[in-house]
Amino acid sequence: MNQTAPGNSVSHRRKILIVGGGLAGLATAKVLSQYYGSQVQVTVLEARRFAGGRVGSFHDSSMNVTVDYCQHVALGCCVNFLAFIRQCGLENDWLTTSQLNFFHSKSGVIPVRPWKWLPAPLHQLPLLWQLPFLKSTQRYEVQKALLSLARLKLDTHSRRWTAAEWLASHGQSGETIRNFWNVFSCSALGDEVRQVSIEALRQLFVQGFAAHRDAADLWIPRRPLSEIFGVNLVRHLSSVGVEVRMGESILDLRARDSGCQVMTKNGELLAADHVVCAVPWHAVSRITAGVPELSYLKDAASIPxxxxxxxxxxxxxxxxxxxxxxxxxxxxxxxxxxxxxxxxxxxxxxxxxxxxxxxxxxxxxxxxxxxxxxxxxxxxxxxxxxxxxxxxxxxxxxxxxxxxxxxxxxxVCHPILERPVARTPLPFFHLAGDWIDTGWPATMEGAIISAKQAVASISETEGWSAHDIFVSQPKSWLAKLVLR
Ligand SMILES: Cc1cc2nc3c(=O)[nH]c(=O)nc-3n(C[C@H](O)[C@H](O)[C@H](O)COP(=O)(O)OP(=O)(O)OC[C@H]3O[C@@H](n4cnc5c(N)ncnc54)[C@H](O)[C@@H]3O)c2cc1C
CATH class of the missing domain: 3.90.660.10 (Polyamine Oxidase; Chain A, domain 2)
Known part of the structure; x- marks a missing residue:
């Protein structure tokens, strides 16, 4: 893929610097090399000694083993992430299961498997019927709310509701919220329903559970994350011509008439035709503070x-x-x-x-x-x-x-959260990272979608031919009928 097109020598390629070697930064490099390999020369600049960012591991010296900072899982509905690991040859580093093993002190271990012979969303009925720690009244409550959630059409007003407000107005008791809604909200959205928007909760249940029979399959890494992303992915990127430089902390960005420059902590000034900033929300304003057109990014630091x-x-x-x-x-x-x-x-x-x-x-x-x-x-x-x-x-x-x-x-997917888009007022400066406006919560899927958005923004500036780079979630025929 990454071959020089006739008349497109290395010196004529557009120079792209990606600040941040987390999943979003690495995925931006992959997508650029996959679709525009002959037109670009890509370098990833990562502050730490290892790439991967939050998908990483540490060495526990007492046990002399490498363990992940925190276990990560993906769901079957993370279709862009799953396509990404396949395209990078990382698929065998994951195992998949459709069984969720619930545990409650009164009922012990309860394995729940969807009935994949039924069309989605009916395949998820066991999730309601096989959880013995939900009383029958609670199951009825949840079932009714799930139906309303599936049909819910959000407008500017209802987008500002927390999930807790919406659930309370749909008859969900405190116990049902604790034993059902918060279990899913905490795991997938990072916080309880009183903190997250109804939009985020709806997306979780509609896309994650209801749309397709494989949507809730659990993808679990079989190797330490640092090996999958920090070693195997970086090796794959270097095989397609991407340079990944570690220990390169970027201090600031300087806009020029065409293109821009970034200043490294080591005092090096690097010039580029495009810069993609793929750092987390709490780090972006430090880098962009000196550029008036990007002053709106200072608000990112206050994202909860x-x-x-x-x-x-x-x-x-x-x-x-x-x-x-x-x-x-x-x-x-x-x-x-x-x-x-x-x-x-x-x-x-x-x-x-x-x-x-x-x-x-x-x-x-x-x-x-x-x-x-x-x-x-x-x-x-x-x-x-x-x-x-x-x-x-x-x-x-x-x-x-x-x-x-x-x-x-x-x-936190709070209802009043305003997330910036990949495109900025500067046509050569783009954003990536799980926190930009992908419609997804902080997930590996969100990071991959953000990378694709950044690539689409570069391609728009350059006037390159558009590619169909986004993967959309499949829906069963019944889901198409019943889900809004
Ligand atoms: C404990 C935990 C559990 C999680 N569980 C899951 C899960 O089960 N499933 C799931 O899908 N997601 C999960 N996530 C979320 C997922 O890890 C993130 O959404 C994803 O990794 C974000 O990738 P990113 O590239 O946007 O950001 P990051 O991974 O934060 O990458 C940003 C990179 O930028 C670098 N950087 C910052 N400043 C600079 C600078 N000035 N110069 C150069 N480089 C810089 C950082 O060092 C970092 O490597 C979890 C996250 C955590 C922390």
Whole structure:
């Protein structure tokens, strides 16, 4: 793909600098090289020593293993992300399942599988009927609200409602909100329904669960994220001619009559025909502060963020769980048992050298609610819940633990959130990143869509031929009829 077209020598290619080597920045480079490889020369500038940004891992020196900062999953409805990993040859690094394993202290583990022989959205009926911790009145409440949500047409006024306001006006009790709506809202939108917009909640249920029979399939990484994105993706990019430079922190941007320059922390001034800024919402205004046309980006710093905590645990014995549990009514929201073995280790035990430590990761979204209690109290609570409630937990002893919180893990899809678009008033400066206006919450899918929007913006400035770069979500025939 990345071949020089006749008469299009390297020196005539448009020079594109991408600031930020997270998923959005790396995907911008991939899409540019895939569709316009002969017209561009692409360099990614990443501040850290590793590419990948939030999809990354750290080395735990006590156990001498590499674990993800936080477990990531994608859903089957993340069609742009899934196409992206296929195009980069990363598909085999993921496993997929359509079974969600719920856990409630009263009912134990409840595996729920959609009935894929029924057309969407009917295939998701088990989600309502097989959750024994919902009383029949609550199931009826949820069913009614889901039908209204599917038919809901949002206008400028209703877009400003929080999901909690809409749910309360549709007869949802506090208990139904706790046991059903918040479970999904926290996991997928990063916070409870009182913080997120009804638009975001609707999109989650309509696109994520109702539109297509594969839409809610869970895609789980089989390798550490740093290996998938920081190593394998970067290797793929360099094979298609993209340069990825680490340790290149960009201090500011300078606009010129044609094109622009960026100043690195090392004092280098780099010129480009286009710059794509793919840094998070809380970092963008620092880089663009000196450019009056971009002064509107200073508001991005005040976009509300939500914390996610990963509690990394090694036990002396295995828990009796499959690859994941969605826990309801507990501080624990998800428990993951990674499918790669390297994270579970042999323990240095002078008596029994064969003793192993089994790794699990607990994920808690919206974890700012637990911040005041501190990490130790949170860890105590998590261990207590595992040892009292989770199958196999009673017999276990904790070998090692680590609590990792990202206080700005995701932005909150608040109803009054105004997100900028990829195109800016400067035709050679473009935005990417999960936080720009993709219509998606902070997800890997949002990051990939934003990258495609940035490429579409460059192509518009240059007058290049348009390509069909976006993948749209398939819908079953019934979903087309019943969903607005
Ligand atoms: C704890 C946690 C759990 C999550 N779980 C999921 C999940 O299960 N599923 C899902 O789909 N999504 C999940 N997400 C969200 C997902 O990780 C993000 O939406 C996605 O990775 C965002 O990618 P990005 O490229 O937009 O931003 P980032 O990953 O933040 O990348 C931005 C990059 O810019 C670099 N940078 C910043 N400033 C500069 C500068 N001045 N110069 C050069 N480089 C700079 C940063 O170092 C970083 O590498 C989760 C996020 C977190 C934190």
């Amino acid at each position: 963020s939500s914390a996610i905590t990963g509690v990394h645990l090694w036990f002396d014995k295995p828990l009796q769980i499959n690859e994941h549990l969605v826990s309801v009514g507990t501080v624990i929201q998800w428990i993951f048992k990674p499918s790669h073995d390297e994270v579970s280790r042999f323990v240095d035990d002078p008596i029994d050298a064969s003793k192993s430590a089994h790794y699990y990761q607990v994920v808690i979204s919206g974890s700012q609610a637990n911040e005041s209690a501190g990490n130790e109290a949170l860890l105590d609570q998590v261990i207590k819940e595992i040892q009292h409630l989770i199958p196999g937990g009673k017999e276990t002893r904790l070998v090692h633990a680590r609590v990792v919180t990202d206080p700005r893990a995701v932005f």
